[in-house]
Amino acid sequence: MTVEAKKETLGFETEVKHLLHLMIHSLYSNKEIFLRELISNASDAADKLRFEALSNDSLYEGDSELKIRLEYDKDKRTITIIDNGIGMTRAEVQEHIGTIAKSGTKQFFQALTGDQAKDSELIGQFGVGFYSAFIVADKVTLTTRKAGADKSDGVRWESAGEGDYTLESVEKAQRGTEIVLHMKEAESEFLDGYRIRSIVRKFSDHISLPIVMDKEVPPSMAEEGDEEKPAEIVEETVNSASALWTKARQEISDEAYNEFYKHVGHDYQDPLTHVHSKVEGSNEYTLLLYVPSHAPFDMWDRDAKHGVKLYIRKVFITDDAEQLMPRYLRFIRGIIDANSLPLNVSREILQQSKQISTIKSGAVKKVLGMLEDLAKNEPEKYETFWAQFGQVIKEGPIEDHGNKARVAKLLRFASTHADTDKQDVSLETYVSRMKEGQDKIYYVTADSFSAAKNSPHLEIFRKKGIEVILLSDRIDEWLVSNLDEFDGKHLQSVAKGDLDLGVLDAEEDKAAQEEVNKDFEAVLKQIKDVLADKVSEVRLSHRLTESPACLVADVYGMSLNMERIMKDAGQGLGMGMGRKPIFELNPTHPLVVKMKEEQDDSRFADLTHILFDQAILSEGGQLDDPAAFVHKLNGLLQGLLH
Incomplete structure (x- = not known):
């Protein structure tokens, strides 16, 4: 079959069309993020190749110097992003670009309001990725070849970002992916070397991979009688190209921390808080972990990958390391870089490694400490955190018996102490307000806040002025069946057994x-x-x-x-x-x-x-x-x- 015969035109999924339209119109004021997103994808592709090549060195095809190259052409009005990472097969191109392979898609579109400012924020939460190219380009051409595949197995994808795209087989000598953006007439500002460099330094300086561009070096002064030497073109590394987490905390600005989060978390907004720590000793590791400012759309998808990436001595290993963070902390994003694990460790070995268990235990303690500090020192931020992630944290006492007491202190509830459904009462606060002689923490469960608040079981408690915790989240039933006491006080349902108020x-x-x-x-x-x-x-x-x-x-x-x-x-x-x-x-x-x-x-x-x-x-x-x-x-x- 000839290469040309394999060319086909395919329609975008309805969701992709909708997303493209929304993104092009809603993110117009933030259009420079297109470069951050495409560089981030290229960096991920290099990470994946580095990991696969640990067990198959031939995937490097004689070129192990991984980098991202940026080019621009004012006359042709193009910007090109080239990486020599893992590349994609035809099926992978179709899966990752022709569709939105993301859980939460339905909820995302249901959440859209029609308000441009609010929808812009939602699109950022959902993750813009490759499609951000269409904010500035009226046509995008992507050419890719999977590492280790034959040169004739290249694939070209092209679209104007409207109803359809074309796919064809092409020859590609180098592995990896090349994306050519055919810039819109109104986006000439980006066809400028200084502008591109400034965007890279602003958004992608932390990428540990070199991001290179051509630089014209002026000719040296000619001696008298000699002809002037022509200008030289040299390849210049635009970013610092060092792993951010290896630097000392005092050397990293808040802006740099935030931009690294957006890269590693594929997010659009700044994180709520972070912890950066180096643990020394026989099991050395560094962690840089973030709490997002909003819940990801796939938070309730049990098959979704966790957000913590595992590196070993700055070499990416996996982003699917469930054993690095328990499920009740699945919203945490960031990296853990271990020193003492063998580089050729497999995912199966990871699951049985005592060192990984130790790292997980230490990382969980750091996260809980970060949340405790947030609750104590920045209550407004903690309120935001609880509104986004409270229901997930309530899984903690069920899942993590070793840290049950610490997680219990982080919990927040509605109660009869206030008329609103706001969950802002801690168990410590409840205990501090208990009546003299009261020896139990009373609660009621229901399928809604209104039903809990108006439960007939509360009547004697209201009469006697005894506070009752109101539980109406679905997870609450499992929570109270696993959290039976706090600070020596038994948790007692007001709707179970024979009521005994004691003294x-x-x-x-x-x-x-x-x-x-x-x-x-x-x-x-x-x-x-x-x-x-x-x-x-x-x-x-x-x-x-x-x-x-x-x-x-x-x-x-x-x-x-x-x-x-x-x-x-x-x-x-x-x-x-x-x-x-x-x-x-x-x-x-x-x-x-x-x-x-x-x-x-x-x-x-x-x-x-x-x-x-x-x-x-x-x-x-x-x-x-x-x-x-x-x-x-x-x-x-x-x-x-x-």
């Missing part, structure tokens, strides 16, 4: 309750007979002051909210994971008092079912037979009209 209960209240219990013995038995196998027990409530009834889970059972979550996930569990709920009634409520007086068995049964169904609804649950509930309720209401 917070007045003795006269306890005596009065025992008296009422005797008075309602026959009614409670009758209610239990009506509900039969729907409940495990019927009893009078100590926690209700306003509502007529509520459902309570067994002290060792699953909460009703957790049951709903499991059911939504396709887990067919019965009430209380095989344990039926406890039905509690408020003996002071008029409807419950009315039941004690009711002589008509049919009306008594209807009223019982109505109160039971109301209790389910107040928990955010769903009725098995809503029509029957409405029918019984209407019957009682009609009785009031006579």
Whole structure:
């Protein structure tokens, strides 16, 4: 088959078209980032080749001097970015450039508002990458060949950034990728050597790979009688070309730290904070780790790669090192550069390495220390952090038992102390506000903040002024099942078991309750007979002051909210994971008092079912037979009209 016969025209995915249109119009004021993004991609390609060549030196094809070359031509109106990195096959070009192979794409487009400023920020969060070329170019030509492939296996991709692109097979002598930007008429400012150099120094100085450009050296002064020598063209390295993390902290500016983050994190915005540390001893390593200022779109994708890259003596090894950072810190971006690991270490060996386990443990402690400092010294920044990553941090006590106490101090919650759903109450703050004699940390779980805030289980706590933590994130159920105490105080659900407020209960209240219990013995038995196998027990409530009834889970059972979550996930569990709920009634409520007086068995049964169904609804649950509930309720209401 001839090379020309392999040329084809293909359409962009709808999402790519949409993204290109948005980017070209939304990022116009930040157009110089195109060069940063393309240099960043070229650097990644060189890193990947260096790693693959550790086990297959022939991939260098006799040229192991990795670099990025920049060229510009004012007459042809082009800027060219050339790398001698890993290169791509035809299939890889189609996968990485013809589509957006990114989880979170759907959520990204749903989040767009139509507001140019806000959408610009969102596009930056999503990552602009290769497509940023179309901010300044009206046509882009990419030619590439995979390292180790035949010269005839080159691929050329070309597009004007509109509806389609062409792919064709070409000969390419050198491995790697060459990108030619055919610049728009309005973008002549970039066809200038000084402008290109200034962008490189601003955004890409930290790249450890040399970024080179041609430089014209003026001719030396000619001696009398000699002809003047012509100008020389020499290749000049434009960036410092040294790994940023190897420098001393005092030598690195905040701007340099931020630009390195944007490179390693493929982000558009500055990070929230960072930690840069060198650990010495038998297991030496350097880490430079960042907290982003916003959550990545793939944060909830369990298959997404972690954001920490592993280097060994400045040689990139992998960006898929799950063993470097636990999942609850999966938003962390940056690098870890180890000195003592063998360069030819495989990913399989990494998983079993004690040295890697030690490095991970040290890195986690550094990250937790960074977050503790942020919470203590920059509370406004920590508030931003919690809004973006709080739900992920709540996985910490579940996953990381060794650091459970430290992570628990970082947690923030909403509580009955305030009327808003803002999660800003730490467990330390809660404990400092506990009532005298209070020995438990009380909480309630629900499927929304509103449901938690208005739960009938809170009535006695409001009456006595006892603060209750309001939990409404899905992860909260797993959190409290793994975090059972803090600072020696047991975490207690207000909707589980028999409520015992200890010394917070007045003795006269306890005596009065025992008296009422005797008075309602026959009614409670009758209610239990009506509900039969729907409940495990019927009893009078100590926690209700306003509502007529509520459902309570067994002290060792699953909460009703957790049951709903499991059911939504396709887990067919019965009430209380095989344990039926406890039905509690408020003996002071008029409807419950009315039941004690009711002589008509049919009306008594209807009223019982109505109160039971109301209790389910107040928990955010769903009725098995809503029509029957409405029918019984209407019957009682009609009785009031006579």
